[in-house]
Amino acid sequence: MDASDLEYRARTRSGCIPPELVSRLLEHGHTDVVALQAADGEWFCALAWARLLGERGRQNDALDVLTPYLATGWWTAVEAAAQMLEDWGRIDEAIDIIRVRMEAGHPMALESYTRLLARHSRAAEAFTLLCPHTADPSLAAALVDVAGAAGRDEEAAVLLAARTEHQCSDFPWCCRGLDPDTALGLLATIRERQDRADEAIALLHTSSTTRLDHREQLAALLARHNRLDELRTVAATDDSGCAVRQLARSLEEHGDVEGAVEAYRQAGRPGAYDSGSVVELAQLLARHGRGSEAIEVMRMQADISNGDDWVLRILADLCLAQNNPEDGLAHLDALAATRHGEERWDLYRIRLPLIAAHDGVDEAVTQARTHPESTTWYAASHIAELLADAGRVEEAVTVLEQHASTSSHELASYLIDLGRVQDALALLQLHTLERQRLS
Known part of the structure; x- marks a missing residue:
């Protein structure tokens, strides 16, 4: 196995048995097939089979299934194994497996490691590890989350406040991505957690006119604190529609359905510029x-x-x-x-x-x-879906067989429904060989 190849296949869902087909196999009782494919380099089969073994109390067998994938150093496998260990209560082992990758310098490991520590009463240690990395947006967000559990909100606020004063000369290169507006949003999260909602709102108003994520954060904050009049004011001038949607959801949750409907209508919806609303x-x-x-x-x-x-x-x-x-x-x-x-x-x-x-x-x-x-493959897909939804799966297969190379996953799913599992696997393996030949 090769980590790069595993990553490519998992990301593109090509050259592999995708997760929806693994679920289909399990739904039809073909656990033996999933187990065999797990041992043959099929990641999504391995993941599903390991989870199933864990649910059956065979935790060590589950880890054995993942061992060949872990040996490649592939981060997705490491993260999945750590999650299973955590779910089973084997916290120290979960921490160790992530720590090894962190010490090896994997770029995603520090965030995963510190969040794992914080979930298990080691938030102060996690906070210390994250403090030097506030210039990284994802690690700064982790710092904010960890700070609450560590009781060190004010220290985190000081670090973020310093970032809000940074003047970008060549964004994102000069500040490695954590621009002042992003820092303002994170600082607002801390202030709200400290029961300083007015300060959080003021921070978000500072940049909410340009940042969609800040508009959403401000609208959600106002809704959480039941400040619906302020939310109405924001909604009246928010052309993104996020404040209107938040106002309507809040009114519906309070049982005021007509008020929610009116919130959309008063904002000029329906309209050409906010189809989402x-x-x-x-x-x-x-x-x-x-x-x-x-x-x-x-x-x-x-x-x-x-x-x-x-x-x-x-x-x-x-x-x-x-x-x-x-x-x-x-x-x-x-x-x-x-x-x-x-x-x-x-x-x-x-x-x-x-x-x-x-x-x-x-x-x-x-x-x-x-x-x-x-006669195109995409039309065949929709025609087959019509037939399958009517219970006419064999006819759906006949339609798709003419486009097997471009509709392999869909055709395989129908073959599995018909109990033709080996035909489905042969189709997927042929598709894999074709991809390898072309690459």
């Missing part, structure tokens, strides 16, 4: 039995956004949830008419579940096959 408004209405209003909200947004596929997908999903597929189809038909009846596949596919709900799966598949892009 529009979606949340529609979801809010749907959650409270106001499905027709939710559909109307998304229909208005679909008109404004002029055919954004993700907006149309949400509209279609709402229509399906309300058992009203004809409304979704009518909107898609009207949109297609403005384009002389032409729809690219990423829009056309949105209508397929609506057709299936209205006229049946066979009609949806028939119509799908009339589209100019119906």
Whole structure:
């Protein structure tokens, strides 16, 4: 095994059995297959098998499964093993396994090590280790979290305050990434924890006009302290929409559904510039039995956004949830008419579940096959999904077999459902060999 190869395959989900297929195998009772593949370099199989062994009380066997992966020095394997050891209460071993990588200089190990120490009554030690590293954003964030457990908030605040005064000459190189605004946000976290909410709010107001993360932090802080009038004031001038969403969520949590709806409407939503808030408004209405209003909200947004596929997908999903597929189809038909009846596949596919709900799966598949892009691999994927959702998995497999090289994971999942596990594995291994040949 090689750490670089393991990392590439895990990150890209290529040349391996991906986690969703491992779960599929386990759901169908194929633990023996997962165990064999774990011993053959399949990381996601190894991880799932080790966890399962741990749950069965076979902790040492679980660690044996991970040993070949740990031997490569691959950080993901180290972190997974440490997490298992911690979950089993074997804290010293978890600390040791991370410490070794930290001493070897792994760039992610210090944060993991210090957070682990802090979780197990060694926060003061963790704080001391982190103090020299406040210029690193992730380590500075760890310092803030650890400081609370160590009772050293004020020391952390002094370190961060010094960073807020730094004048960047060549961001991010001159300050290694921890710019003054980021330091302000971390300092605000400490002040809130010290019950100095007014100071935290003042700090966030300093830079919240430009930093989206600070706007979100300020809105959440105001909501936590039930300062809804101030949150309304912020929402009125926040064109990012995050304060509006936080206000609406807070009002809903307090049982004021109408107030939450009004928060969106007063802010000028739905509107072309904050589709996210529009979606949340529609979801809010749907959650409270106001499905027709939710559909109307998304229909208005679909008109404004002029055919954004993700907006149309949400509209279609709402229509399906309300058992009203004809409304979704009518909107898609009207949109297609403005384009002389032409729809690219990423829009056309949105209508397929609506057709299936209205006229049946066979009609949806028939119509799908009339589209100019119906012979592509991506169209085959959506047609197969329609069939599989209707319980017609063998037909889904037939559709995808023509595109096995580009739809290997999806095809393998259906093969597993049919009990054709060896066929699924052979398909994935062939895909792996092809990738290795091309590389």
